[in-house]
Amino acid sequence: DQPLSVTTALQTLKLTAIDQFGNALSVLPKVTWETTAKPDGGVATGKLSSSVATVGFNKAGQYTVKATTGTVSATISFDVVQTLRAIAVSGADGRTVNPASVISVTSATSQFTTVPVDQFGAAMPGTSDIQWERITAPADAVTDIKSSGTSLRVTFDRAGTYNIRGSVGDVSVSLKMEVVQSLATIDVTPNTSKLNYGAKQVFKATGLDQFGVA
DSSP states (O other), X not given: OOOEEEOSSEXXXXXXXXXXXXXXXXXXXXXEEEEEEOOTTOOEEEEEETTEEEEEESSSEEEEEEEEETTEEEEEEEEEOOOEEEEEEEETTSOBOOTTSEEEEOSSEXXXXXXXXXXXXXXXXXSOOOEEEEEEOSTTOOOEEEEETTEEEEEOSSSEEEEEEEEETTEEEEEEEEEOOOEEEEEEESXXXXXXXXXXXXXXXXEEETTSOO
């Protein structure tokens, strides 16, 4: 028989126990599970609730699982296909970014690592490049989004709230960033002055943010 194609991390099956007369048993006997074939590092687990079995996998590949009750057994083969499920994002510090959270930015540029991942969270390096677009931004804001491989750099020109979205086919991730005005330099005027002994000069000091705005 052809293996059952699976594109998720879990597969449900309906088990029916048949007696010696060909009749279905109303209650399934205890079932034990054994993995007889798996990919390198692969693990398959089986659980039974009523007559529904759930088989879980930890990576893509070919699996064969045997369900046994007493002296009777059934063997099932699975072809677990690596399937794009999400786009994982981490910040410049290597920490995973939760897309549901607001990312606080205190500079003019924010750097991320973005990786398409399968149903098990494993990277899919052969996937098409992620396409990024700006969804919302402050009025008149200019946003520069540069993506190369797994690297994403977003450059802002003013403080405010920005939303960007990255997509690969039907899979997408949205990032909400709050760019906070942060003191970057102090501008002193006049910046040069020659004074005679005993003379006084008034200087004005102005704090400027990361965009040169007071």
